Amino acid sequence: xxxxxxxDETIPTRYGYAVEAExxxxxxxxxxxxxxxELALGYGVHGLLGPNGAGKTTxxxxxxxxxxxxxxxxxxxxxxxxxxxxxxxxxRRIGYLPQEFGYYRRxxxxxxxxYLAWLKELPAQxxxxxxxRAIDRIGLSDRADHKLRxxxxxxxxxxxxxxxxxxxxxxxxxxxxxxxxxxxxRLQFRALLRxxxxxxxxxxxxxxxxxVAAACTDVLLLDEGQLVFQGTPADLADAGGEGEGDSPAExxxxxxxxxxxxxxx
Amino acid sequence: xxxxxLRIELRRSPAKWLALLLVLPVLLAATEAGRGLxxxxxxxxxxxxxxxxxxALGIAxxxxxxxxxxxxxxxxxxxxxxxxxxxAPAAAALAVAGIAGMLAGLVxxxxxxxxxGGFLSPxxxxxxxxxxxxxVGHAGLGLALGRWLPFPLIPPLLIGYFAVSVIVADTxxxxxxxxxxxxxxxxxxxxxxxxxxxxTGTHLGQAVWLLGLTTTAVIAFTATGRRAGAVAIAPVVxxxxxxxxxxxxxxxxxxxxxxxxxxxxxxxxPPRVCVLRAHQPALPALRDPARxxxxxLAANLPxxxxxxxxxxxxxxxxxxxxxxxxxxxxxxxxxGRRVQPVSGLTSDLRWELLLGAxxxxxxxxxxxxxxDRRRYDTARxxxxxxxxxxxxxxxxxxxxxxxxxxxxxxxxxRALLALPPAEQRARVAALRAAELACDGRxxxxxxVGP
Numbered sequence: 001x002x003x004x005x006x007x008d009e010t011i012p013t014r015y016g017y018a019v020e021a022e023x024x025x026x027x028x029x030x031x032x033x034x035x036x037x038e039l040a041l042g043y044g045v046h047g048l049l050g051p052n053g054a055g056k057t058t059x060x061x062x063x064x065x066x067x068x069x070x071x072x073x074x075x076x077x078x079x080x081x082x083x084x085x086x087x088x089x090x091x092r093r094i095g096y097l098p099q100e101f102g103y104y105r106r107x108x109x110x111x112x113x114x115y116l117a118w119l120k121e122l123p124a125q126x127x128x129x130x131x132x133r134a135i136d137r138i139g140l141s142d143r144a145d146h147k148l149r150x151x152x153x154x155x156x157x158x159x160x161x162x163x164x165x166x167x168x169x170x171x172x173x174x175x176x177x178x179x180x181x182x183x184x185x186r187l188q189f190r191a192l193l194r195x196x197x198x199x200x201x202x203x204x205x206x207x208x209x210x211x212v213a214a215a216c217t218d219v220l221l222l223d224e225g226q227l228v229f230q231g232t233p234a235d236l237a238d239a240g241g242e243g244e245g246d247s248p249a250e251x252x253x254x255x256x257x258x259x260x261x262x263x264x265x
Numbered sequence: 266x267x268x269x270x271l272r273i274e275l276r277r278s279p280a281k282w283l284a285l286l287l288v289l290p291v292l293l294a295a296t297e298a299g300r301g302l303x304x305x306x307x308x309x310x311x312x313x314x315x316x317x318x319x320x321a322l323g324i325a326x327x328x329x330x331x332x333x334x335x336x337x338x339x340x341x342x343x344x345x346x347x348x349x350x351x352x353a354p355a356a357a358a359l360a361v362a363g364i365a366g367m368l369a370g371l372v373x374x375x376x377x378x379x380x381x382g383g384f385l386s387p388x389x390x391x392x393x394x395x396x397x398x399x400x401v402g403h404a405g406l407g408l409a410l411g412r413w414l415p416f417p418l419i420p421p422l423l424i425g426y427f428a429v430s431v432i433v434a435d436t437x438x439x440x441x442x443x444x445x446x447x448x449x450x451x452x453x454x455x456x457x458x459x460x461x462x463x464x465t466g467t468h469l470g471q472a473v474w475l476l477g478l479t480t481t482a483v484i485a486f487t488a489t490g491r492r493a494g495a496v497a498i499a500p501v502v503x504x505x506x507x508x509x510x511x512x513x514x515x516x517x518x519x520x521x522x523x524x525x526x527x528x529x530x531x532x533x534x535p536p537r538v539c540v541l542r543a544h545q546p547a548l549p550a551l552r553d554p555a556r557x558x559x560x561x562l563a564a565n566l567p568x569x570x571x572x573x574x575x576x577x578x579x580x581x582x583x584x585x586x587x588x589x590x591x592x593x594x595x596x597x598x599x600x601g602r603r604v605q606p607v608s609g610l611t612s613d614l615r616w617e618l619l620l621g622a623x624x625x626x627x628x629x630x631x632x633x634x635x636x637d638r639r640r641y642d643t644a645r646x647x648x649x650x651x652x653x654x655x656x657x658x659x660x661x662x663x664x665x666x667x668x669x670x671x672x673x674x675x676x677x678x679r680a681l682l683a684l685p686p687a688e689q690r691a692r693v694a695a696l697r698a699a700e701l702a703c704d705g706r707x708x709x710x711x712x713v714g715p
Contacts, residue, residue, distance in 0.1 A: 065343055066339060066342055066343055091344065091345045096340065098339045098340055102340060103336075107273065107277050111277065116340075118270050120345050121345045
């Protein structure tokens with residue numbers, strides 16, 4: 001599919017980091033789920049790890065502009081978003097897969113993606129091409145005109161990924177994207193992540209350590225709302241030593257969490 | 266692109282069910298096509314009001330909950346388009362479906378009327394136009410209510426509540442219903458629907474009110490922000506302020522006899538037999554009995570009438586008798602091809618035409634239910650029996666206490682026959698003269714003595 005390149009796509013990037021957070025706090029209900037977070041993320045795939053309740057989803061939702069930060073500053077794609085009312089310009093450049101991904105049951109895959117592309121204000125002439133590319137990338141070309149309610153859970157999850165990438169986002173936020181995918185699909189998904197990493201800041205929240213080890217250029221470890229560790233997957237594996245866990249990465253994960261919690265007491 | 270999204274919404278949202286629902290009354294109206302287009306449009310309005318509008322409300326309220334029901338609220342919250350742009354295609358799909366359904370209904374009704382040879386009354390058009398506003402307005406109201414009351418039970422409750430509220434607001438509960446009841450959109454004709462014309466003020470008032478209500482509903486459904494509620498209420502208040510003075514003061518003032526529907530449609534050849542334009546398919550059914558009655562009168566009486574003309578069946582405005590014409594009100598079947606006598610006598614129309622020797626009955630006749638009225642009716646029926654040379658029949662509905670029994674009428678008939686033939690003829694002629702003059706003399710006394 002040949003696509004015309006618009007002038008805004010040829011403008012060089014004017015920001016240092018896709019995501020920059022300083023002393024960021026975000027509330028989830030009354031609780032401070034993200035508490036004084038310092039973060040700077042550029043291009044590449046950033047795996048967001050952490051135990052349940054660590055603040056992964058809250059952080060992703062703040063990055064997706066669903067939650068407004070309670071304190072500190074948050075800059076996305078060079079634009080301050082804390083306290084900002086008009087988020088349309090920055091939202092146009094974000095893709096987001098929520099943890100609970102809802103969909104209109106009666107829409108076909110193609111209709112659903114067209115609808116989301118329209119909501120993200122893609123230029124009308126780009127929509128059919130962008131939708132087809134997203135469908136091809138997630139490997140649902142043969143189901144493109146099937147209704148969503150007829151698809152399996154894993155296929156719907158892939159539609160969720162497709163709607164997140166349909167606008168070629170510069171910042172792609174995926175909350176548990178591999179839930180419901182079979183091993184083969186997970187391999188394809190990792191390949192897709194690597195492909196996107198060249199010109200996108202991808203943040204993947206997951207609790208599957210091996211996903212991070214296999215596909216991420218960078219690992220973020222979150223616990224109790226704070227950043228415990230940021231480094232490469234190799235760094236994570238090295239931190240492990242001889243602790244419990246089935247792989248070096250899992251051992252590193254467990255060891256870093258243990259150390260963080262011991263340090264707080 | 267927005268057009269493409271609208272097409273998706275038309276295909277995938279319940280809008281198509283709304284369109285289907287709006288076409289359904291046409292099927293029910295299929296048995297009524299002989300009565301003409303405006304009669305059908307009024308029947309359609311009643312169905313719309315009691316059944317379809319509450320359903321439209323429920324369907325739209327269901328549609329309004331879609332984002333929440335589908336778990337899409339979070340994702341949609343991160344998209345770029347503002348709410349009003351995002352929900353516009355779904356709302357527009359309901360409006361398009363409403364208008365398309367009503368148009369299809371109009372075309373279907375016109376086709377049925379045309380096939381039945383009925384009257385394609387242009388008076389139906391404003392009725393259907395306001396009905397369309399009712400359909401679209403209720404869909405809009407459903408969207409607004411569904412958005413602000415986002416609970417799963419709301420759509421079925423809305424259907425039930427509005428059906429009940431419409432019945433409560435119906436004219437039946439009032440001795441002299443006030444005009445503002447028309448804000449509910451109903452048009453329950455106070456006369457045979459096929460003859461009814463609707464006052465322009467009623468159409469205008471209902472249209473203004475419904476446009477205001479729809480505007481309020483659309484704002485309430487699409488708007489975001491704190492001032493939206495205050496802005497939303499303004500159109501409906503303004504519309505009510507304009508509509509109530511425009512509507513007739515009394516509900517009854519809404520209807521008048523439509524001159525176009527009551528224009529006579531006549532046989533091309535003499536003797537002239539005419540029906541109302543709204544009853545034009547019934548002309549063949551009336552022609553033969555009418556001509557038979559005319560020739561019987563010509564053979565038996567001096568100065569006989571020479572034409573039969575149908576008059577509107579209006580209980581409260583009787584037409585004075587005419588010496589040269591038999592005037593007769595008729596009840597026409599749904600197909601328009603069969604006619605029933607208003608008096609409830611027999612299905613043989615000749616009896617009906619020859620009552621009182623071809624007279625319609627006087628406005629100053631004794632009140633129904635009194636003994637004097639029975640004497641009056643007996644004299645008229647026995648006159649017809651004498652002209653036809655048959656004993657009076659038993660009434661078609663023997664349970665009706667107002668109808669005359671054979672045990673009352675046959676002795677009178679025999680008493681008349683007992684007179685010399687010339688006297689019989691003179692007595693019948695005298696009764697006809699009294700009926701044409703509408704004087705106060707006792708008719709039974711004229712016919713057979715006291």
